[in-house]
Amino acid sequence: MAGLMRREPRAEAGEYYSPIDRLFDQWARMMPLAALPFPRWDAEGLIRVEEFREDGTLVVRADLPGIDPEKDVELTVSDGMLHIEAERREEEKKEGKGYLRQELRYGSFSRSLPLPEGVTESDIKATYKAGTLEIRIPEPKQEPAKKIPIAKS
Numbered sequence: 598m599a600g601l602m603r604r605e606p607r608a609e610a611g612e613y614y615s616p617i618d619r620l621f622d623q624w625a626r627m628m629p630l631a632a633l634p635f636p637r638w639d640a641e642g643l644i645r646v647e648e649f650r651e652d653g654t655l656v657v658r659a660d661l662p663g664i665d666p667e668k669d670v671e672l673t674v675s676d677g678m679l680h681i682e683a684e685r686r687e688e689e690k691k692e693g694k695g696y697l698r699q700e701l702r703y704g705s706f707s708r709s710l711p712l713p714e715g716v717t718e719s720d721i722k723a724t725y726k727a728g729t730l731e732i733r734i735p736e737p738k739q740e741p742a743k744k745i746p747i748a749k750s
Contacts, residue, residue, distance in 0.1 A: 644681055644708035655713060655734040659683075661706075662728030670730060674718040679732070682707045713737065 645660045661683050664670060673680045683706045715737035723732045 644683065644706045646681075646708060646710065648710070650736075653736055655736055657710060657732040657734070659708065659730040659732070660728065661725070661730050664728075666725035666730065670725070672721070672723055672732070674712065674716075674721065677712050677714070679710045679712050679721070679734075680707070681709075681730070681732075683730075 647658045649656055657679070659681055661670065664683050664685055669684045669686065671680075671682045673682075685703050685706070712734065713736050716734055720737075721732060721734050723730060725731075
């Protein structure tokens with residue numbers, strides 16, 4: 598019995614996949630992130646939102662501090678999507694201020710969110726308070742399914 602070895606299939610499979618994983622990891626490190634065809638979810642130009650339902654209304658809250666909603670925010674509806682576009686403007690040049698860190702982002706931000714079926718732009722209400730844009734979208738009432746009788750022939 599000294600010639601028998603215990604077989605461990607997981608270890609064998611790991612031996613084959615390990616070089617392939619390393620190959621893809623090396624390839625991914627060489628590729629610039631801007632060249633990837635899919636969006637990065639941590640992108641700086643993406644407006645952060647929270648969505649929830651409250652009493653038959655879809656509520657969307659967008660984090661837009663330091664923005665004048667009358668001049669710098671545009672809400673539009675097209676093709677069943679709600680589009681939020683905003684711009685934070687830097688009013689004065691701050692060159693030579695001796696920054697140690699500058700994390701505030703200036704420029705354009707946007708986000709597109711799907712709307713419930715049957716919603717029109719006249720149904721949507723938006724308010725801005727303390728850096729938060731709140732959009733309220735009443736959910737359309739859905740007709741209950743109607744049973745269709747089947748005739749015998």
